[in-house]
Amino acid sequence: MITTDATPVERRTALQGGNLHAALDRMVEIRVLEEHVQQLFLQGLIPGTTHTCQGQEGVCVAVAGTTRTTDQVLCTYRGHGWALALGMPATAVLGEIMGRRAGCTGGLGGSMHLSDRALGLWPTVAIVGAQLPIAAGAALASQTRGDDAVTVAVFGDGAANIGAFHEALNLAGLWALPVVFVCENNLYAEYSRIDGTTAVPEIASRAAGYGMPGVAVDGQRVDAMRAAMLEAVDRARARRGPTLIEAKTYRFVGHSRSDPAKYRLPGELEAWKARDPVRLVAAELRPNDPDVLIAEIRARWEATMALVVEAVKAAPEPVEQDMFQHVYAGGRGSNVLG
Amino acid sequence: MITTDATPVERRTALQGGNLHAALDRMVEIRVLEEHVQQLFLQGLIPGTTHTCQGQEGVCVAVAGTTRTTDQVLCTYRGHGWALALGMPATAVLGEIMGRRAGCTGGLGGSMHLSDRALGLWPTVAIVGAQLPIAAGAALASQTRGDDAVTVAVFGDGAANIGAFHEALNLAGLWALPVVFVCENNLYAEYSRIDGTTAVPEIASRAAGYGMPGVAVDGQRVDAMRAAMLEAVDRARARRGPTLIEAKTYRFVGHSRSDPAKYRLPGELEAWKARDPVRLVAAELRPNDPDVLIAEIRARWEATMALVVEAVKAAPEPVEQDMFQHVYAGGRGSNVLG
């Protein structure tokens, strides 16, 4: 069904229409890549930092399946899953994470800055909340030009406390911008639980302050997430205004790098693992033996990913001159002393 | 009742206890000073800019009457009325506005930056919203030290759309800080009406997003404002958390300088003038001939203010050396070339 040599756009198209097999396949792909990323980081083969998303795969896959490549998706440093979901091949994702020319930006950006314009994946940003007003601007361009693109702005629960969130949502509500705000509420911002940082229990409730609907969704269920997205995307596409969707989810891993996540409440991880989004879809598709189904798909992706990892390890690093390209879109290079 | 040579602290004390005569007296004083400020500006005797508050006098007078000099009040560039209400003598206010040594900061600050620590008037700030997190910090100091001071943070309707508002209110709600947020909703931010900038009609409604009570009050009625403040100050003093009060008010004059305020809706000014806070108090005190009462008090303040204006006009300007004081609280001056 999903061949590994599908084009990026085909990979995206496969998720549209709500085929749960395709969703499951992609979610497993993401899970397997993220596991490799963690290992590679621990082996010292990835510089800097990584933020993986095991446990949250349902959200990005549902969004990818309800948007077009001509739509625009803005998300965060926790972006590997988003890139894969939107259609980027694993080599381009891992290549970037490992700083190779094969990466989606040739090693200039790194794990926190993935992008592919052809897929509607805007550069993921590493400043919490900064993507939210930028997304409002992407939607503003659509509104002003009169095209029918929809913008999706993804952020975490922690980002709901930064000023940019407030300003972006007020602007979107005020101007009825065609944007869907998707909060991946995984209960933690770094090592801080939401109740220690946020004066209200539910992010979606803040939508009222911006004159837009706020919807809390079970982010572990790709179908529930899909339904919420369909409605919000329709609303935006029909130019009836923005929506705030809060996807309740959980990351099964630490915040970044090698975080052991000791701050979790007792039993919390186990409770959420019982609602693993991968397993929930598999159970839907094969109620009798979901684990066998998962194992089958996993085996395929593990084989593929092993090849991807080897290919990226062997791939060339950027050369000195690469660092001087792209500083400016126009004009002479930035290394001219004058 | 109120003598013009009362000390600043006596001027403050006079407003406590809710004596309406005292409130009326101070409101008229503010009205008269602001009228002079506008004239002096038009005469070119005030550099820069001025933001006067005719029509809004009830709010600051009510706050001054429900707080102590050991409390801390942070407000904005629209601060003349606040300074007078909190007890600052007109000479210190006008002296600062006109850039004289007699001003409350000797001409360093100007109209937008009034302060008197002994009255709890913190430096008024000219960056919209910046005072809100600072006020949270003042309250944080009280909470951490365990003193019983209350902080009042004053802002306009327009400031409710800036990130600092969101962050400060979330922090205050989260930590149950002893602070009262007072929004002077005068319907306009500069030349923009609230419905053109704000995705919700009522600022107080945003309190829900920060886990604190939000109260909308008739800001033209000093007694209503006083009642709301008493409750909020009690709550803060008892360390039961912050409150957001939205005082519905209106400025009878332009935003600043010589703004003719052509952007008003038809009939709006007239409707609000019918609810002039000065007249509402006077009507309370002397239902049969409020205008006579106002005229009496006004006559007294006009005589006084004429003297103040002459005194300030004749007062010395700062000298060159003044500009090098106070750059740093510690260490050598900042004009040492080394």
Place this chain on the structure above:
Amino acid sequence: MAVLRMNQAICRALADEMRADPSVMVLGEDVAAAGGVFKATEGLLEEFGPMRVRDTPISETAILGAAVGAAMAGMRPVAEMMFVEFLGVALDQVVTQAAKMCYLSAGQFSVPLVVRASVGAGLGFGAQHSQTLETWLLNTPGLRVASPSGPSSAYRVLRAAIRDPDPVVVLEPRALYFIREEFDPADQVPSPLGMARRVREGDAVTVVALGQMVRVAAQAAEAVAKTWPVDLLDLETILPWDRRSVLESVARTHRLIVIEENPYTGGWGADVVAHVVERGWDSLDAPPVRVTCPDVPVPFSAALERRYLPSPEFVAKQIDALCAEGRALTPWWAEE
């Protein structure tokens, strides 16, 4: 020919670009219905309508962020920051987002954004509304920064900025908005940013200035003209500033004075001096000099604020001292 005030010249540049290119749009606080606090966007709403000319809430992060996003999507937004200090609540969007997006996307996205902001002292707006703040921006590869010195300069710079494919911050000296100049907008070919403008030619000393200091420098140059013919360069673009023109001038004059409206410590004038010294050492006959403001926040009082700003008289004195003695005077404000 037209006689235009600087705010009108800005408005004309905006209107001309908006007519030429439907992707140009304008947003900011009170820029639409009210035509701008400084009347630099008057009439645009009427001509181009509420989609392309937008009043915003007081939300600098959202204004700039929305402009970044719209630019990345292919629009050419011009965002107004009424006073440059307001960048302080939203600098991230300019220097960490806009300036780096082309790089971070390896050229997939560009950010043809213009941020206009009013700058400078002299009008009594006090310490939080009177700075120029180029220094927040200069050490930012990926960004361009310009500051015009009058109506025709503003017209030219702004059109070039709007056409530039990269993010440009245009810092408009507030005190010049109501200054008039006669010029023909049609003559002002928008030259690419980055070229200094020779205000007057001379061989005694190179004087480099920016923004409203260009007038101060010109007055000083006029005052000393008989004795010391000044080669006066208006940088116009401060990032990147025109190193070649400055070095060429110093190669002829052998002396350099930079006039800067900023506190002494850490201003951009140091970058000019340092580069000229490093690359033009053999040209120099005397130590380069910076004339700046003292290291204090901008004082409010009219008397103090006048003293705070570099004056034509003091600049003339420094020109004279440097040319006559090979040594500038200690700044008036300095204690050793």
Place this chain on the structure above:
Amino acid sequence: MAVLRMNQAICRALADEMRADPSVMVLGEDVAAAGGVFKATEGLLEEFGPMRVRDTPISETAILGAAVGAAMAGMRPVAEMMFVEFLGVALDQVVTQAAKMCYLSAGQFSVPLVVRASVGAGLGFGAQHSQTLETWLLNTPGLRVASPSGPSSAYRVLRAAIRDPDPVVVLEPRALYFIREEFDPADQVPSPLGMARRVREGDAVTVVALGQMVRVAAQAAEAVAKTWPVDLLDLETILPWDRRSVLESVARTHRLIVIEENPYTGGWGADVVAHVVERGWDSLDAPPVRVTCPDVPVPFSAALERRYLPSPEFVAKQIDALCAEGRALTPWWAEE
């Protein structure tokens, strides 16, 4: 004596000041329960409790604003910005509020605030998490800015910063957090900020460095030690930087090289060069030189990032060229 990593030295300084002064408090994202992302506040919550050691929401404006307010009310808050870039969303509170409050209140209020922020490249954090950004702060009268170069330096600088009555930003080189040094905290008398530290003495050339560049400079100095004895100054405080010590050194060595971890254009090194040239012209035998990064955002790839930073080898080459030829080489990255 103790062997401490820089993050531990910082933690020790905080604890020592918190013990000595109950008004010292610490706030920031994950500084309390987790002991800080870089473990520079470990154990403080346990010792000083949740009133004085506070985890905050991701709200840099509120963190800094609250710190400003608490400082004005008489506390001595130490606020952590995990990465200095986050100042971009809240710079206003530091430079427009904190730095000006004493002035604006004519001395009625002071702001004894410390902002700690991690800075610098070399760890693969990419373009939005790898800068040093002193330049956002330097042109700000009313503010102090320091940047330590290792554990004992960090201990001393931070204690001095906490005791300083004015707002101080301490920029901690992230790459040094896990570097060890043996020193006795009790020996480290907190000297007031603003004094350079002589790392090694020499008379061939003055090398000025800051932060993690001090190590790079020291390695280079070591490499050329036999031929060119370097007078190496660690500024430690960059606002105000120690003009007197630098000028005195240059008066002896007649040559100056500044090593700076920033893009070339608009960095602080220019301020050092410009001031030395203006005030020490006669001391100089050769043009001062800045060794900097190229004018590009910090690239992610490990290979590119290594190349981006000034290397001891290139610094050594520049020392050699300047001392031997009286002229530095063109920077490796420069095209004419």
